[in-house]
Amino acid sequence: AQTVTQSQPEMSVQEAETVTLSCTYDTSESDYYLFWYKQPPSRQMILVIRQEAYKQQNATENRFSVNFQKAAKSFSLKISDSQLGDAAMYFCAYVLNNNDMRFGAGTRLTVKP
């Protein structure tokens, strides 16, 4: 079965510091896409960053970047200069063969002022 694993149920970071959220996945497919979504208390799903598996270069979006290790099937999210507004649930997700999106269990991020 295809799975996405987020081993950190909760993480905490000091404001302005850097935090890394881990995600591993298991698939035998070669064509897939990886995502990080943020879900604040409003429960609206917000796309943070995405990565195509065929691309070796790690995706970056402002303060958010990923460390994509295809051989290790790892896709971690690094948040730099953490802000209070970054506090939320973060979900790692993947899409296989341009089909449906599957999510990990999530990591709750707390940002301390």
Added chain:
Amino acid sequence: GAVVSQHPSRVICKSGTSVKIECRSLDFQATTMFWYRQFPKKSLMLMATSNEGSKATYEQGVEKDKFLINHASLTLSTLTVTSAHPEDSSFYICSARDWGQGIGGYTFGSGTRLTVV
């Protein structure tokens, strides 16, 4: 950007009644939509994939007779929870695929909190 409207945002219904949730793509045609269920402090679990003009594909363990999905147009998919019971209380989220945006084109609705009393 792409917007998906989901209604209602909250609904309370009596046990045994049915409730319909709408998911509408406002500025793009969504040939494919997805329905998720999320329990408190848990992840999103895919319930079914709906394709315009065809029957929905349900995930294993999801009762298709209880969770009726209709995707009759390119902009609207509906989820009807039939004969609802308290255990159906949950947060339901839809997602629509905007093929025009390429691989990043998954847009989520704002969700529906269903409470069955």
